[in-house]
Amino acid sequence: MPPSKRRKLAPDEDREHDSDHDNEQRDDGPSRDSSPDSTTLEGSDDAPPKTFKDLGIVENLCDACESLGYKTPTPIQEKSIPLALQNRDIIGLAETGSGKTAAFVLPILQALLEEKKPSPFFGLIMAPTRELAAQIGQAVDALGSTISVRSTVIVGGLDIVPQQIALGKRPHIIIATPGRLLDHLEKTKGFKLSSLRYFVIDEADRLLDMDFGPILDKLLKFLPRERRTFLFSATMSSKVESLQRASLRDPIRVSVSARYQTVATLQQNYLFIPFMYKDMYLVYLVNEFAGRSTIIFTRTVYETQRIAILLRSLGFGAIPLHGQLSQSARLGALSKFKSKSKDILVATDVAARGLDIPKVDLVINYDIASDSKSYIHRVGRTARAGRSGQALSIITQYDLELYQRIEAAMGKKLEEYETDREEVMVFRERVEEAQRHSRNEMKKLMDDRGNRGSVLKGRRPAKGAGPGKRRHDGMDAEEG
Template structure:
């Protein structure tokens, strides 16, 4: 056969098979063909829950969208359906987990059907947290025209009595001032109360509000009342409060550890000589100029002194502590929130409960008293999935307490490196600012002494101030 004919037959598929080809065909025929290895399907994306999925009505869902609440947080997903079933709740969750909406939405939804004055009471450990909760209720209930009143120490009782006379739906209060009104405000009664919320219950008890809470619970109705207790930790005191105030509650816990910090938080410490603490703080804040920061101190005196020191150096700082009047405390918070001031110098009154957006840096100028306070302090930054940074100044006197904090956290924190020469360049300027801060603090203490003497004189003359049992 010619070469050309062979090629033609091969193109037509009629070329004879070789011996090797026949063997391969026989082998293939005798063994079943292997099926291809199955490729696992990609897991279908899990659709995030909505507030509507939890049973929240449309008007409240619209309010959530308007406030930027796109999807429920874990504590909201777990507790709202239970609350809508009419059950009492013990909720364990950290600050910043969305607890306020978790208890506000079920209360507002029930209020829409019943429209009753003095419908709900929320007890909070600090004045700032009380105002924050009231704002959340007002915003979430804007479409149903909810009326709220805030009862806290440091504010005029007469104005608060007038607010109570307008029969608000929701009262948000610190325990001391609420008891003052229950005992002294004519016509004010909570005998028809339907909802009681104790927020930050562990903090309420840490501030020795236990005896006051006992008195309040005695005048509240037991029957027909729903009670929600929210706490970061479940101590023996909180358990006693639960047994005294809740009926067959459901426990909802999303808090794995009271010493847990979020992954987006970068934490450092800096070992420095005690006498140079002011220098290192000024250097750090000068490096972070244009960013927001909260500087935590142990005492009221230090918070005020450092704020004066920083302002003398042209750094926009403002203090926040328990010895300021309530109006001054609110003014400090509002200025910081609106970026009127970049630095908030605060005691632990700002460590828990406050939801301040976009805090870039937390500085522990003084070491906190325990690891739990540390977690709450640094939790003021890196909120809602954002990143943040926390730096703790550790002196030669703080090494052992700081190691205990690391042990509770379960990890060693990296040490920040700062060139000492860069810090010491600031010595002269900071020294002048320190002297100015001492001078202003001396004047402040003298003024307070004069006011205190005048107040004592008025009281001896028969004047009576309403006792303020609120926190410092």
């Protein structure tokens, strides 16, 4: 790139803030003006812009977009970026995979570039999970590569000391999960957000579903009143409405999401089978689609681990991903799946939203999703960016009512996936042997780790509860 195009950020100067000024900048409650009549932009009949330059993005950042293969803006980027460049607070409603990250990162980087002496802690991006935070951090570094932006990712599950050192270097942008950020604000000496100019809440509905509401309330008290706030969410629930009133000022709502809608390139089918044959049909499907990049969704941590062991014992390259793995194990699982060294990811809903897994051929719902919104997010892992994909849901006698509600919410009836029972039963002996092996392995895991607080201990269905009444795995929330 020619030197004339590569403008870098000037070194920041340490800015002193006395305690009185810091107190003046803190928001002591939901006092921000949030107009109930905030503007909503649903779309326009005008021809969409052809390039990011048409949206007002400067040349340096356009070059970064081009190097990353971002050829034309997505709908959420088209609608939100020009408004963000006009210094408006924004509520962006868009489904996962719609390009939300660039929609809020580019305006922050452009504002940072326009500063003569860029301040530290210029932007804060809040994410519900560690994986999503790490992914956003990569996007910030990639999009900001031409302007030498400094960023750091602050999440739970990792040593806090290196994070304190990283914050001591006064990065321009922080990407964080709520719990760990609050820990730093309360305990890390000298760390303040009084100079913050941009605050982003990504996947707001999921943050609130994971009961981060009280933590967010505390965090808002550490942020200055004079800031721009971008709130992005797949849905607009009553909880998100409350968060909007507490954190945004006269926002413009930009909506490009279509509730309960799946893309046309996604082929969806179901299999209606007896509960006792679930494992057998799963193995049959995995064998039918051998070599394809596949995500298998389960309802609990226990089943995620068990299914991964079962498939591995049958020679399939399966790896588990759930919220109770260590951070290094979770990132390792994602890395192996993305690099295709493992072609099957067995996961709880921790993998249903936000993660950037470019190419997934098949999604199998081993356990049906708990509601239509979760179903949409799960199957949305495949058929992304115009590619085709397939989703198969295993439905038993215990799932029928829930599955019918999902169909009703989507407004469509799915076709049954045709199978040959005799071909399925060929796997019976091998699957039963693999089931015994996986049960023994799970018992060892629970016995070995149970005394140290194993997350798998007690993950079986409660006694007396039917297979269709197993409780949702509530242990998948991030600890921040």
